[in-house]
Amino acid sequence: MSATTISSIALNQLGVDKENILMIFMVGVLLVTAFTRGYRFGIIASCASVMVFNYFFTVPLHTFAIYNTNDIALIFFFLIASVISSSLTARFQRQLLISQKNEQTAKLLYEVAQRLLNVTGEANIIDQGIRCIKEYIGYDSVVEMYHNKKTYLSDNFAPDGDDIVIELPIMGLAKRLGMLKIYDKNASLNIEQEWLVNTVAAQMGIALDREYVYNERENIRIAMEREHLKSNLLRSISHDLRTPLTGIAGASSYIVQRGKSLDRQSIERLAEDISEQAVWLTTLVENMLNMTRIDNGKLEVNKQIEVVDDVVNEAVGRVIGLSRRPFKVIMPKELVAIPMDGKMITQVLINLLDNAVTHTPKNSPIELMVEKKDEYVEFSVADGGKGIDPPIEEKIFNAFVTSGKTSADGKKGVGLGLAICKAIVQSHGGRISTGKSHLGGALFKFELPYLEQSEDE
Numbered sequence: 001m002s003a004t005t006i007s008s009i010a011l012n013q014l015g016v017d018k019e020n021i022l023m024i025f026m027v028g029v030l031l032v033t034a035f036t037r038g039y040r041f042g043i044i045a046s047c048a049s050v051m052v053f054n055y056f057f058t059v060p061l062h063t064f065a066i067y068n069t070n071d072i073a074l075i076f077f078f079l080i081a082s083v084i085s086s087s088l089t090a091r092f093q094r095q096l097l098i099s100q101k102n103e104q105t106a107k108l109l110y111e112v113a114q115r116l117l118n119v120t121g122e123a124n125i126i127d128q129g130i131r132c133i134k135e136y137i138g139y140d141s142v143v144e145m146y147h148n149k150k151t152y153l154s155d156n157f158a159p160d161g162d163d164i165v166i167e168l169p170i171m172g173l174a175k176r177l178g179m180l181k182i183y184d185k186n187a188s189l190n191i192e193q194e195w196l197v198n199t200v201a202a203q204m205g206i207a208l209d210r211e212y213v214y215n216e217r218e219n220i221r222i223a224m225e226r227e228h229l230k231s232n233l234l235r236s237i238s239h240d241l242r243t244p245l246t247g248i249a250g251a252s253s254y255i256v257q258r259g260k261s262l263d264r265q266s267i268e269r270l271a272e273d274i275s276e277q278a279v280w281l282t283t284l285v286e287n288m289l290n291m292t293r294i295d296n297g298k299l300e301v302n303k304q305i306e307v308v309d310d311v312v313n314e315a316v317g318r319v320i321g322l323s324r325r326p327f328k329v330i331m332p333k334e335l336v337a338i339p340m341d342g343k344m345i346t347q348v349l350i351n352l353l354d355n356a357v358t359h360t361p362k363n364s365p366i367e368l369m370v371e372k373k374d375e376y377v378e379f380s381v382a383d384g385g386k387g388i389d390p391p392i393e394e395k396i397f398n399a400f401v402t403s404g405k406t407s408a409d410g411k412k413g414v415g416l417g418l419a420i421c422k423a424i425v426q427s428h429g430g431r432i433s434t435g436k437s438h439l440g441g442a443l444f445k446f447e448l449p450y451l452e453q454s455e456d457e
Helices: 002-013 018-035 040-057 069-117 122-137 191-240 242-258 264-295 308-317 342-358 417-427
Strands: 140-145 151-153 164-171 176-184 304-307 327-330 337-340 366-372 376-383 431-436 442-449
Touching: 002 018, 002 040, 018 040, 018 069, 040 069, 069 122, 069 191, 122 140, 122 151, 122 191, 164 191, 176 191, 242 264, 304 308, 304 342, 308 327, 308 337, 308 342, 308 366, 337 342, 337 442, 342 366, 342 376, 342 417, 342 442, 417 431, 417 442
Parallel strands: 327 366
Antiparallel strands: 140 151, 140 176, 164 176, 304 337, 366 376, 376 442, 431 442
16 A cells, blocks of 8 residues: 555656546555455555545645545545455455365365275275375374274374264265274364365275175175086086996996806906996095195195105006006106105196096007106106197196096096196195197196205215
């Protein structure tokens, strides 16, 4: 107002009319309103402008008396215009501040929602919500969950009995999930803080609900997969166990009924069939028991130093039909002994050799090779068949994966053998893989760690 007065006096001496000088005072009032807050300073500036204008620019000069009615009307309308202008400016300024504040609040709420959007896990979701409250409003908080009775607190925070607690429910879609408690030394939160903590509680409820729904869906999916696996297992067991049992029952019944009329060679052939079917049945049962142990996490590995030749010979002697094939075993020249569970590795070799016998023609060659490397011993089973079907190549070691083909002797695998092989080899710290063999068919090989024995041992 001082600058307006000085500039008005200077312009008046230059011949500027008092009507134009009133415009200068109007600008001064608007500037006062623009650089201050509220209506008070604008009204004060309007009244002060009227007094100054009356004192310096109306006749008689340098007095507050007014004789000219035109001057009275001019000053009166100036006062009204200046008051209205300052009020509108103050209102516009106030709305601008409110919109800026709302924009900041919206950005803050958006940031809170974004921080909780992609978080997974109950503990991570709640921790993120507690951190938001601590970072944005500076208050410590506690979350109490109802379903598991767990309590989550801010970092390095211990609730004090003197603190004022503000409780907000954490609501899911169908029920209340927990309680959010804000600990504050003051009596209450302002409106922005209330918006923020309500948003945090709502977003936590949405995220937790999403997490619980996802977990429930996963549990349902796993349960359905288990039921599917069980049905596949029962269906496979009913077929594959019936085949050897039928063979054993048929051969033994034939011997009982016509044993006296059969020659020794026929009886020996039937007894051999019974033995082969019994061995096959034993292998099936052993695979099923091992798969059950693997699923239950109870596969126990009892490692001892075993001679590789003994394990290979044991496995070769228990594979049905291998002796009637072009079969070759290639072993290292020196004696090899490594730490392993001999029974389990024997089962791995039986499964791989039986797999080769089952899925190759009768005249196809099969080869078992053991090779000693620097840090491990490699076992490989190669055959001269058609190889692995491309559709099942990537999932060949999964449970219940089979080619769907039945061998010439009526055998059709359950699809557990290779899955068991993988689990056993990995439990020994080894690796198992597939490939193309030099015989033209499939190649299965696995590696077991080799430990050099010291002189004391």
